[in-house]
Amino acid sequence: MMGRINNQTLYLILFSTLLLTIIFLFSFFVLIPKGKEYRLLRLESMKEEKVVNQARSDYKVTNEKLEKLQKDNAKTIKAYKIPFNPRKFTKAYADEFQNLFLTELSMADENGSFKVYEVNVTTKITSPESFYNFLEKINKSQWIIGVNFPIHFERDGELIKSSFTMKVHNHEEKKEKQED
Secondary structure (H helix, E strand, O other): OOOOOOOOHHHHHHHHHHHHHHHHHHHHHHHHHHHHHHHHHHHHHHHHHHHHHHHHHHHHHHHHHHHHHHHOOOHHHHHOOOOOHHHHHHHEEEEEEEEEEEEEEOOOOOOOEEEEEEEEEEEOOOOOOOHHHHHHHHEEEOOEEEEEEEEEEEOOOOOEEEEEEEEEEEOOOOOEEEOO
C-alpha cells in the first residue's frame, strides 16, 4: 500500500502547485516588466545625475570666477554705483584751473548707463602738464569717467584753454511708474 497518498499530502501538493503557479504568473506579468522599466528609469536617472553633477561643477567654477572678479573689481563696482554730481566734480577740480565748466550734452543713442559732459577749462600754464595731472586725478576719482579724444588746446597769451568731452558712467535705476 505504498501507492496510496493521504488527503493531507494531496492538499499540500495541490496548494504548493497553485502557489508556485501564482508566483510564476506574478513574476512573468508583474516583476519582470517592472524590472525592465526600473532598469530603464535607473539608466535615465544616472544620465540625469551626470548632467546635474556637470551643471553643479560648472556653477561652482563660474561662481568662483564671479567672486574673484567681484573681489578684484570691488572699487570699480562701488564707483559705478556712486551717483555723479557735477557740482562736486566742479568743486573737487576747480583748484586745478582758473575756469572749469561742465555742460551736459544730450545723446540720441543714449543707453542709460552714462551721461556725456563737455568740459571747458582755462588755466594759466605754459605747458599742458597740469592738464595731464588733472586727467590722472580723474582716473583715481570715485566716479567712472572716460575722457574722449580729441582734446583741443588753444593758447591765448599766458593762458591755455582746453575743451574735451567725457563720459560719466553711472548706474541709474529706472523707476517705472505704477498705475493704480
